[in-house]
Amino acid sequence: MSASALIISGVDKFYGPIDRGVHAVQNLTMEIGKGEIVALLGSSGCGKTSTLRMIAGFEEVSRGSISVAGRQVHKLPPVKRNVAMAFEGYSLYPPLTVRENMAFALKAARLPKSEVDAKVASIAKLLEIEDILERYPSSISGGQQQRASLGRALIREADLHLLDEPMGQLEPQLRAVLRGRIKHFIKERGLTAILVTHDQTEANALADRIAVMEGGVLQQFDTPDRIKQRPANLFTGTFVGEPPMNVFEAYVGTTAGKINLRLPDGLSLDYDKEAFSAPVRDELLNRERVVIGVRPYAVRRSKDGVPATVSANQWLGDQTHIAADFAGGSLVLVEHDRTRLELGAPIKVSIDPKNLHVFDQASGNAISHGMELA
């Protein structure tokens, strides 16, 4: 017996001939523990849905292997894999009511009718679709169909629940409520779930761990906190986080006991050598060029900072997003109070070295996060 619910090892997916077709998923390896909720996060076409469909058995695995609950499944038909799935396009059976659609998923399990009814009722309550149970998919809204489809997946007892964009069609309030309930539901029953999403809020809220994918390559697979605080590379750093991380190319120099990160337009961020921990300082001084990144909420306005010019100022009701022209690019900073700054107003910004993410200029891989090496 293995404690892993899912092991994907060295999986490649080609659409078209192997090694010549479109390489949708590249050498993917990941292991998911029992009872874990994992989000596959990425933009469209990053390979996340292909991955999910390979696990479900709707796409062939071109290379590598997939095990579910200790069984090799990548050569088995979907029916033998014991996984449940909620589809992005809902895929409810049109001739059946919502209730029948959900109960249908239990057919193979051959449960007594009373038990089926009880299960349907409890899931329907959870997803707030009790009042549409007797209606047909064509007569309900997209959001309701999506919840019915989600219910059809969650009602089953399977080794793995695959949820493809499970809440994309829901309105924001309902989405927030359901996120909490679904997470509770999954955790309470000890289910293992993989959800595919391009919504990082959803991934952060639901998942124990997030797998960030881009271009068919797994970029980072870690907890939401660590992905945010210690992005493995430039892509994860800029992809996760709202508003996105500010990044600038910088030349590393030293003058009079200070480390200078020289930015375009003749600007420079100057830090005392002691401001960095020894390993980070050594790494920095070893390099000529780096890419530095800083989260918008970590950029401070100060009297003796580096000059910038305000180019946009948005009050979002609970925070202010200020965009400024800075070092030949744009810098975004977030403040929690309403800030009255005219367009074109000069400001000065400073960045605490604790909040500095440093990436390798060529590979984009992280070098350090604050005081620690990556």
Added chain:
Amino acid sequence: MQHTSLLERILRGIALTLVVIFFMFPIVWIFMMSFQTNETILRIPPQLVFEPTLANYTALITGKLTTAAGTLDIAFMRNLWNSVFLSVTSVAVALLLGVPAAYAFARHKFRGSEDIAFTLLSFRFAPALLVLLPLTLYFQKLGLANTYIGLIWVYQLICLPLILWIVRGYFEDIPADIEYAYRIAGHSWFATFRKIALPLAGPGIAAAGLLAFIFAWNNFVFALVLASADKQPVTVGALAFITSSGIQYGQISAAIVLSITPTLALALYAQRYLVEGLSLGAVKG
């Protein structure tokens, strides 16, 4: 509420009437002819008032055609039965072969699948006679000429491509994920085909079957060349009404009325399936 003026309604009524008359006239005229004798039919000018007679129908059903030159045997009822048998069997065989094939073409893209599907369709491009002449020689060698099996086989040229291409479109319209959802819930692909794909494409299959039936029923040239009197359908059998003593318009009309009745009845009955079939797109979403 829709607001239409009186004038508009009257004009619309007239337009509709004209259209209906235009399309219904031949059928109505033939229907009337079937109750007349050759003399009343050939009156000049034609008259709407006549004394109806059932003589044409009696002649057809008894198989005895009385002409000026004497009494002829007409195998009309036999022909009608041949038509029913050939069309029904051909469509049944075509459905049995075509629907699974259509499903395969719709769901599985394999090497050359498009080419095979197109080749099947291309059978319909060739003029029937071009196919028929060599076929006749083969059929005679094989002993298939003038057999039901041979005819049904040739009728597949009409029915199979039609059913394959229409039904394939319907299968393609069903989101594959609906089937995946069923399969992942613990069912084999065959169960999925039977329980999900077939019912969802049902209206389309019915529409395609109906169309194939009508085409098979109306086919003339295959049966003309390949079948002799006892295997002929009504379309060919109607030639017998051109006798040495003249054309039997009354009997021809009665024969037409009898022979369009099954297709007409079927079309009327299946109308709702046709409409349903055409609005299958509503399933998506």
